[in-house]
Amino acid sequence: MTSQAENASDAFAKDLRPRRFQEYVGQRAVVDSISIAVMAAKKRGDTLDHALFHGPPGLGKTTISQIIARELDSQLIHTSGPALERPADVVGLLSNLKVGDVLFIDEIHRLPHAVEEYLYSAMEDFRVDFMTGSGAFAKSINLPLQPFTLIGSTTRAGMLSAPLRERFGLAYHLDFYSTEELAQVVTRSAGILEVDIDSDGALEIARRSRGTPRISNRLLRRVRDFAEVREVGTIDKTVASEALEIEGVDPLGLDRLDRLYLTTLSKNYQGGPAGIQALAATINEDQQTLEDVVEPFLLKIGFIVRTPQGRRTTPEGFEHIGLPPRLDGPTGQGTLL
Structure with missing residues (x-):
């Protein structure tokens, strides 16, 4: 038993996630705003408004959600959009929430439409309406819920439906760190x-x-x-x-997949324009991985641009991989570094 306790203590000590807002580094505007909202809700003895965090992966959306629950002295229930496949899944989850609980849904843009509709009344009126039976025996049941806070996290805010997005009282975009x-x-x-x-x-x-x-x-x-x-x-x-x-990480932070993407676009497609599906097929990589993981940083540092015709390499991108730029190529978009 002592050994297990020591291992648990070691695992806790090695957890690199900050546990309080004071420990959180970066995203200053977001942290200041959400911490004020948390303190105000706690002072009133009220539940925090539903919050949406969106931005590229790895910037701290889950960490901030955990801090919010900890600062509110509330329980955090963690799930994800793909895990809620049927309306019965979300109804069961919501009915078990206690007063003040924080429900965190990661990749909320991947919620099925039928499941998403059950969240509308749950977020606004803390109730869900569902049908039982069928035909002449069908009836609507109104299930009241305990007041709770829903926190949504997504890397693709544009894929959220307007009715769901508008029900979040707090919405924050997390950007790359300096x-x-x-x-x-x-x-x-x-x-x-x-x-x-x-x-x-x-x-x-x-x-x-x-x-x-x-x-x-x-x-x-x-x-x-x-x-x-x-x-x-x-x-x-x-x-x-x-x-x-x-490890294959160059001085600007590009890894092997980033350089493969940039080299493929610049050599195979002469700098573009090239469609993302064609690039994904050529590289033999998942299209969503390229869009969510590779492209945001290359766009940020100005190595590629997105045009209506497809992706194109900028002169800075050509220079980074040691190729002469195209004379009719697009100009860069600035640099993060």
């Missing part, structure tokens, strides 16, 4: 993992993290492994750079 903010994330995580790292080492990892804390923490673990195997003491810029080059 290099300085990610360096703070790396330094904090290194302290939790008991990794010795200097400011230059943390900054080098941050530069290659594509503006995403999840990637920062993943790269930190890989650099830690490298440092342990090579028996390096403090992780500095040189150690971090060497470790990440082995």
Whole structure:
């Protein structure tokens, strides 16, 4: 029993997610706004308005939702859009909620339409209406619900239906982090993992993290492994750079899939325009992965552009992979870094 307790304690200590708003790094405007809403609801003894968080993956949507539940002293019930396949699934879930519970639905844009309709009255009036029986024996049953807070998370806000989107009283877009903010994330995580790292080492990892804390923490673990195997003491810029080059992460944070996408678009399609389906087939990668994981960062740093005709490589993108740019190519959109 003692060993199990120690293992649980170690697992808790190694959890890199911040547990309170004060510990959260970045997204300052979002955190300030939602923390005020949380404190106001708690002061009134009321439930928090339903909240929607949208943005690229890995920016902290789930983490903020967990912090909200913790700050409200409420229970967090975690599910996802694809898991709620039938109306009976969501009705059962909603009927078991207690007063003040926080229901978190990840990838809420993937809710089936029939399931989504049950959320409308649940979010507005805290009740659900459903039919039992059929034909002459059919009847409508009104099931009252306890007041709760629904938090939705999505990487594709545009795929949410207007009726569902309008029922969220709070809506926030999470954007990519700056290099300085990610360096703070790396330094904090290194302290939790008991990794010795200097400011230059943390900054080098941050530069290659594509503006995403999840990637920062993943790269930190890989650099830690490298440092342990090579028996390096403090992780500095040189150690971090060497470790990440082995991982296939270049100085701008592009990994092998990013470079494959950029090279395919630039060589196979002469810089475009090319459709996403054609690119996905050529690369042999899922289309949604390219749209949700690869393209947002390449768009952000100005290496590709989306046009009505398809994707095109910018001169900056050609330069990064060592190819001469097309004379009629699009110009870049600025840089994140």
